[in-house]
Amino acid sequence: MSGEGINQMAIANALSAGVCLTTEELARLTGLERKRVAMTCCRLVSRDWIDRLERGCFVLSEEGRRALANGEIIKTGPKGPLTQGIPRRPKRRTVRDKLWYAIRLKKKFTLGDLIELTGSSHANAARYVQALAGAGYLTTLRREAGFAPTSNGYCRWSLTDDPGSKTLVLRAKGRTIFDPNRNETRDVKLGGRVRWAP
Incomplete structure (x- = not known):
């Protein structure tokens, strides 16, 4: 697991209590720089592991809770084949x-x-x-x-x-x-x- 994967797991574990935490609170809990926390949270949102309830405040998503309960570990790198016919567009959260x-x-x-x-x-x-x-x-x-x-x-x-x-x-x-x-x-x-x- 690369450094980026370790950072993502640290954020996910910090959110496992189920409360909404700000980037500042996550930085304090994980020891990561605030800018690194913000970038990592963006990646976790795109993976559907966490949800952003409001600007700068994150909670573990249902998918994230399930993944942690099953002992899944985030490994960074490309997901699936490097080429695909139709690019996937992330679903916009309404x-x-x-x-x-x-x-x-x-x-x-x-x-x-x-x-x-x-x-x-x-x-x-x-x-x-x-x-x-x-x-x-x-x-x-x-x-x-x-x-x-x-x-x-x-x-x-x-x-x-x-x-x-x-x-x-x-x-x-x-x-x-x-x-x-x-x-x-x-x-x-x-x-x-x-x-x-x-």
């Missing part, structure tokens, strides 16, 4: 990908939790959460108290049906959800209003 990952990571959350973790707009996060709840993936929990004296409080949700790591997709203008993990489509029954806990 805000919905980040929202679904954050929901699975938190299990119980408010809308404010998701917005803070993913950088999503309030409207986008609210629409996605409301659709997931309407399709039976989320359950509404007891409200959290609000800050204003006249506040009715804020909704909290719990992930009660977790089909897998692939992002659930809203279709038909939010009336259905396609689950690529189970290859099934569910109707969305909407009702009520989503309140935002900042």
Whole structure:
């Protein structure tokens, strides 16, 4: 295993606790220079071993957790043949990908939790959460108290049906959800209003 492979394994192991760590925290834990940590994290993201929840803050991905649990070791160098007919383009991670990952990571959350973790707009996060709840993936929990004296409080949700790591997709203008993990489509029954806990 080359030096670059050692660096990548050091970062992956530092993230094994499951919390989001900044490049500065990873540099302190691994003893690597901050610039080297940033470059190594980029390589780990391209390998799908880690995810960037926000700028400069990384967590171990589901693929990374599985690989560490199986004792896999990163070896640097070319993957597969040196020539290929059609170059592979990495899948761009969307805000919905980040929202679904954050929901699975938190299990119980408010809308404010998701917005803070993913950088999503309030409207986008609210629409996605409301659709997931309407399709039976989320359950509404007891409200959290609000800050204003006249506040009715804020909704909290719990992930009660977790089909897998692939992002659930809203279709038909939010009336259905396609689950690529189970290859099934569910109707969305909407009702009520989503309140935002900042």
